Amino acid sequence: MIEYVKGEVVELTPAYAxxxxxxxxxxxxISLNTYSAVQGRKEARLWVAESIREDAYVLFGFATKQERDxxxxxxxxxxxxxxxxRMILSSLSVxxxxxxxSTGDERVLKGVKGIGLRTxxxxxxxxxxxxxxxxxxxxxxxxxxxxxxxxxxxxxDEAMSALTMLGFSPAPTAxxxxxxxxxxxxxxxxxxxxxxxxQIK
Numbered sequence: 001m002i003e004y005v006k007g008e009v010v011e012l013t014p015a016y017a018x019x020x021x022x023x024x025x026x027x028x029x030i031s032l033n034t035y036s037a038v039q040g041r042k043e044a045r046l047w048v049a050e051s052i053r054e055d056a057y058v059l060f061g062f063a064t065k066q067e068r069d070x071x072x073x074x075x076x077x078x079x080x081x082x083x084x085x086r087m088i089l090s091s092l093s094v095x096x097x098x099x100x101x102s103t104g105d106e107r108v109l110k111g112v113k114g115i116g117l118r119t120x121x122x123x124x125x126x127x128x129x130x131x132x133x134x135x136x137x138x139x140x141x142x143x144x145x146x147x148x149x150x151x152x153x154x155x156x157d158e159a160m161s162a163l164t165m166l167g168f169s170p171a172p173t174a175x176x177x178x179x180x181x182x183x184x185x186x187x188x189x190x191x192x193x194x195x196x197x198x199q200i201k
Contacts, residue, residue, distance in 0.1 A: 006045040014162035028061030032090035032190045037063035070094045077126045079119045159192040
């Protein structure tokens with residue numbers, strides 16, 4: 001089992017990172033929160049969750065152990081796969097998700113693509129006690145300020161690429177991304193993608 005990968009950030013997009021460690025390049029699927037944490041850094045340590053299926057061996061990387069632990073909890077819920085768990089962690093920080101689960105706010109979870117009412121209710125019911133017993137709810141800082149650094153490459157192209165990798169169709173995605181950037185062309189990529197995730201259905 002791979003616990004974490006530490007090394008040079010060779011490639012980074014809002015949905016994918018390649019970390020080179022001792023001559024091996026590890027390709028990891030990441031959330032937007034992890035992208036925000038790693039962006040601009042030459043080296044990083046990503047905590048790893050492995051997804052092993054008959055047809056694929058996929059690695060997921062997380063900037064914090066708490067995010068990795070939340071991912072592992074999410075995929076224990078019936079109806080929540082690795083892709084959906086990553087989508088949730090791209091829309092909400094671990095702290096926000098803990099708050100949503102502890103307060104039973106199913107409306108916020110329903111706002112994430114692919115999450116219906118029943119799945120939102122299952123996540124809340126199944127994980128309410130687990131986030132406390134695992135220590136996740138206690139480990140998080142009271143405030144989690146995140147840097148909003150502007151990227152130098154075209155924001156629209158990167159946002160489109162990330163959303164396409166997350167499984168969205170290009171045509172409706174382009175329409176939503178265009179509308180967001182028309183309102184505020186100064187938004188960084190991760191913010192554009194987060195806003196798009198709430199609007200694309």
